[in-house]
Amino acid sequence: MKKLFILFFLISSSSFSQDLIPTSSGEIKVTPILHGTVVLEYQEKTIYVDPYGGASVFDGQKKPDMILITDIHGDHHNQETLDGLDLSNAIIIAPKAVAEKLPEGSGKSIQIMNNGQIEMISGITISAIPMYNLPETEDSRHPKGRGNGYILELGGKKVYLSGDTEDIPEMRSLKDIDVAFVCMNLPYTMDVDQAADAVTAFKPEIVYPYHFRGTDGLADVEKFKSTVNTKAPEVDVRLRNWYPQN
Incomplete structure (x- = not known):
């Protein structure tokens, strides 16, 4: 019975993995x-990034x-998803294009940030940086200046946090990033090789591939890890379960 309990605990825990970064x-x-x-x-402080999937996916979270x-x-x-969450204490940080779509009275307050802005909010320094598709075209899914990637200190x-982007110069030239969340899903952002090449350029200490479901299913994150670590073995590539229903 004890062995069964331990096995059940391990299975339950692994389905909702959490990392602690000192x-x-x-x-x-x-x-x-x-x-x-x-x-x-x-x-x-509890920070939600791009809340999606319905309020129930946040069950058990603060x-x-x-x-x-x-x-x-x-x-x-x-x-x-936002409508189903308790936002009474939440400051919402968003680019102007998003803020214009938020209902009046959303959250405790709304803080607009656009590319290039740096703000201290609730004791946390937040930088809004570009995220966009290449080449830059008028019909781009993600034109430069509309959305934000973010750096939190x-x-x-x-x-x-990359948001939806390709391997743009602003990402490749990042310095001293300790933890990175990097997208890779075609045709919306970039492929695995692009993402890996960008990561080996700015070399975060830890990288989480996320946002990797595209029109053809899930990207090959094992290939991403292998490609990154062949060129930059010092980068800790952490593969986690971002799609629990798959």
Whole structure:
């Protein structure tokens, strides 16, 4: 019976994996939720990134103090999910294009950030950086300037959230990134080789491939890990379960 209990515990725990990343002033708890959605916890602050998938996928999570939204598409700004969450304490950080779509009175407040802005919000330094498709065209799914990637500074660690982007110069030239969340799904963002090449250019200490479901299913994240570690073995590539129903 004891062995069965231990096995059940391990199976249950593995389905909702959480990582603890040490900093100079406490740990960052990383909880993958779904697709491009992640929960970060640091010093009593709970941050939801691109809440998507319905409020039920956040069962068991603390209610958010901050919500980061990267772009207008439904897997990033998902109003149905937002409507089902308790946002009474939440500052919503979003680009102007998203803020214009949020209902009046959303959250505790709405903070508009656009590419190039740096703000201190609730004690956390947040930088909004470009995310876009290449080549730049008028009919681009993700034109430059509409959406934001973000860099959060938490306890001396820099956490990069790519949003929907290709391997743009602004990403390749990032410096001193400790934790990176990098997308890879065709035809919306970039393929595995592009993502791996960009990561080996800016060499974060830890990288999580996320947002990797495209029109042909899930990207080959094992190939991403192998490609990155062939060129940059010092990068800790962490594969996690972003698609629990698959």
